[in-house]
Amino acid sequence: MTDATLTRFRQSIDNIDAALVFMLAERFKVTQAVGRYKAESGLPPADPGREEAQIARLRALAQDADLDPEFSEKFLRFIIDEVIRHHRQAQEAGTAGA
Numbered sequence: 899m900t901d902a903t904l905t906r907f908r909q910s911i912d913n914i915d916a917a918l919v920f921m922l923a924e925r926f927k928v929t930q931a932v933g934r935y936k937a938e939s940g941l942p943p944a945d946p947g948r949e950e951a952q953i954a955r956l957r958a959l960a961q962d963a964d965l966d967p968e969f970s971e972k973f974l975r976f977i978i979d980e981v982i983r984h985h986r987q988a989q990e991a992g993t994a995g996a
Contacts, residue, residue: 926981933985937992943985949978 936943953971960970 922977925977926984929981930984930988933981933988936985937988943989944982952978 933943935941953974956970956974957967960967
């Protein structure tokens with residue numbers, strides 16, 4: 899026996915999850931371009947000031963959206979850490995080829 903209401907909720911969740919995956923993919927395409935640019939320009943892979951500003955901005959947006967700011971910070975921190983890892987790899991690849 900299937901519950902039609904639950905099925906509709908789950909379809910909506912699946913659609914949202916798909917949108918999140920595609921949005922993250924687009925975000926990482928841009929941040930990878932940033933990493934290449936930073937490596938070519940001799941800029942550091944991390945920008946703590948920018949990171950803190952982004953976290954503060956996201957926490958405010960989360961609060962406006964009625965989402966737990968702690969959760970949003972943890973989520974963004976996870977993404978930032980992964981971006982920095984990619985930026986470091988881009989720098990290492992750039993210096994290895996030099």
